[in-house]
Amino acid sequence: MDTAVKAAFITKFPAFAQGLPDGGVLNVCIVGQDDFGAAIERAAATRVVVRRLPAVTPASGCHVAYVTGSARQSVREALAAVAGHPVLTITDAGAGGTRGMIHFVVAGERVRFHVDTIQAERSRLQLSSKLLALALSVRR
Numbered sequence: 001m002d003t004a005v006k007a008a009f010i011t012k013f014p015a016f017a018q019g020l021p022d023g024g025v026l027n028v029c030i031v032g033q034d035d036f037g038a039a040i041e042r043a044a045a046t047r048v049v050v051r052r053l054p055a056v057t058p059a060s061g062c063h064v065a066y067v068t069g070s071a072r073q074s075v076r077e078a079l080a081a082v083a084g085h086p087v088l089t090i091t092d093a094g095a096g097g098t099r100g101m102i103h104f105v106v107a108g109e110r111v112r113f114h115v116d117t118i119q120a121e122r123s124r125l126q127l128s129s130k131l132l133a134l135a136l137s138v139r140r
Contacts, residue, residue, distance in 0.1 A: 011040065027062050029056060
């Protein structure tokens, strides 16, 4: 169940981030371990392409990167690779404590998230106040 909820969030978050491409195809990259299976494709809109990568670089073409780390690239390395580029980074407490712009946690048996607006601004993204209102915490 958590994976379906996270998949839905991942595909909906871009609507709340200014600075990502408008219109056209949105590339959502799963960087590292993929626990979603087909759940993320089912949650994705028609203009969303899901790609699975062992590592990410600015040239990967990702607009959103859900980063869990891999043997080729740790979470910290992946976040550093796209820092300063307009890539919405999402991490998961289940993959460690390193946080992206949005960081999933399970609280009270519900999927929740923390938001880091400082990281977003460094990557030229602005996160909507509607998204911030839903967050457990907001780093400003």
